[in-house]
Amino acid sequence: MKEKNWQFETEVIHAGYHSDECQGSLIPPLYQTSTFVFTSAEQGEKRFAGQENGFIYSRLGNPTVKILEDRVAELEKGEAALAFSSGMAAVSAVLIALTKTGDHIICSQGVYGCTFGLLKLLKEKYGISHDFSKMNSIEEIENGIYPNTACIYIETPINPTMKLVDLEMIAKIAKEKGIPVVIDNTFCSPYLQTPLTLGCDIVIHSATKYICGHGDVLAGLVIGKTEFIQEVSRTTQKDIGGIISPFDAWLLLRGLKTLPVRMDRHCENANRLFEFLKDHPKIDKVYFPGDSEHPDYAIMQKQMKKPGGLLSFTVKGTKETAQMLINQLELIKIAVSLGDAETLIQHPATMTHAVVPKEDRKKMGIEDTMLRLSVGLEAWEDIRDDLEQAIRKI
Ligand SMILES: *Cc1c(COP(=O)(O)O)cnc(C)c1O
Numbered sequence: 001m002k003e004k005n006w007q008f009e010t011e012v013i014h015a016g017y018h019s020d021e022c023q024g025s026l027i028p029p030l031y032q033t034s035t036f037v038f039t040s041a042e043q044g045e046k047r048f049a050g051q052e053n054g055f056i057y058s059r060l061g062n063p064t065v066k067i068l069e070d071r072v073a074e075l076e077k078g079e080a081a082l083a084f085s086s087g088m089a090a091v092s093a094v095l096i097a098l099t100k101t102g103d104h105i106i107c108s109q110g111v112y113g114c115t116f117g118l119l120k121l122l123k124e125k126y127g128i129s130h131d132f133s134k135m136n137s138i139e140e141i142e143n144g145i146y147p148n149t150a151c152i153y154i155e156t157p158i159n160p161t162m163k164l165v166d167l168e169m170i171a172k173i174a175k176e177k178g179i180p181v182v183i184d185n186t187f188c189s190p191y192l193q194t195p196l197t198l199g200c201d202i203v204i205h206s207a208t209k210y211i212c213g214h215g216d217v218l219a220g221l222v223i224g225k226t227e228f229i230q231e232v233s234r235t236t237q238k239d240i241g242g243i244i245s246p247f248d249a250w251l252l253l254r255g256l257k258t259l260p261v262r263m264d265r266h267c268e269n270a271n272r273l274f275e276f277l278k279d280h281p282k283i284d285k286v287y288f289p290g291d292s293e294h295p296d297y298a299i300m301q302k303q304m305k306k307p308g309g310l311l312s313f314t315v316k317g318t319k320e321t322a323q324m325l326i327n328q329l330e331l332i333k334i335a336v337s338l339g340d341a342e343t344l345i346q347h348p349a350t351m352t353h354a355v356v357p358k359e360d361r362k363k364m365g366i367e368d369t370m371l372r373l374s375v376g377l378e379a380w381e382d383i384r385d386d387l388e389q390a391i392r393k394i
Pocket residue numbers: 086087088089112114155159184186187205206207208209218219220337
């Protein structure tokens with residue numbers, strides 16, 4: 001429900017909440033309750049039959065969670081949204097809703113490690129096959145589509161190689177073939193990229209990352225057409241049960257307010273660190289969508305507001321050289337996850353992508369010497385100095 005034509009910076013603070021419906025509370029109240037009281041047997045009957053709006057039980061909906069969902073739907077320019085207990089709860093609810101035994105999924109070459117694990121599970125246990133595609137050209141996509149292809153699943157920028165997929169191009173082919181396009185928009189947040197406006201059908205977030213922004217919540221989000229969202233809400237969310245807690249939804253509402261301010265700083269810091277790393281004699285390659293020599297730079301300019309706050313780089317040497325580098329860091333923390341105020345570094349080959357077999361990692365472009373940096377909100381000079389002293393020791 002959109003009342004005003006607000007800009008993004010205003011929507012993150014106000015969309016989806018009406019203080020006059022909540023005793024004037026400036027901040028959305030936390031409805032920390034498992035269930036809701038009916039005034040009569042008939043009211044309970046009507047609510048279960050869908051003949052009367054209202055809450056029933058917090059796995060089926062909760063007022064605090066609803067404010068978050070309405071706000072995020074606005075931010076992603078979608079019709080409706082659902083919140084989950086983790087990004088993977090969101091990914092699995094969507095993929096299970098869209099597929100049945102015998103179906104096929106086309107997936108971008110390179111996905112989050114657990115999404116890779118989920119695809120493997122769907123194949124081994126339920127006979128839902130998948131292929132990875134570089135998605136570089138129209139022909140490549142068209143050749144990868146079979147009569148049983150149920151959806152196209154994309155990450156862009158791809159974790160951790162920072163390759164991009166041209167969303168408008170994919171959406172156009174998919175529309176012609178009537179296949180839904182699902183995109184994991186975690187790396188961008190809706191501030192940098194709104195895939196629904198480019199013709200994609202379903203957006204997923206690990207809200208654990210930039211949307212929360214404070215490293216204290218695990219959560220997931222799904223945004224799309226009302227019909228699809230209602231279907232997920234009635235099936236794979238309700239019956240599998242990966243719902244968000246009201247308190248976590250409340251924390252996300254709090255984190256979201258500063259999303260544009262934080263993203264601007266993440267992006268600015270990442271840009272400066274890219275400049276520092278790219279000419280460093282001990283660094284081999286830097287992978288950053290803001291690099292004007294990046295093969296996908298034109299795609300970045302077309303579909304992203306800014307290049308983002310993440311970059312990966314390879315060190316000259318071996319896996320052990322990469323590990324030695326991160327062991328020397330003092331300010332930067334060795335941790336998976338991203339999008340927090342703290343700068344985090346991780347080693348994909350042995351951490352987030354350890355579940356991916358070495359040959360598949362190679363195809364995805366994940367080298368043993370690669371490190372991924374989630375650039376935080378600290379003074380960029382301090383992050384640079386920490387990297388510099390650690391690199392000097394390898
Ligand atoms: C973290 C992440 C996920 C999984 O999210 P969780 O909240 O950890 O379950 C999925 N996709 C991407 C791109 C991620 O970075």
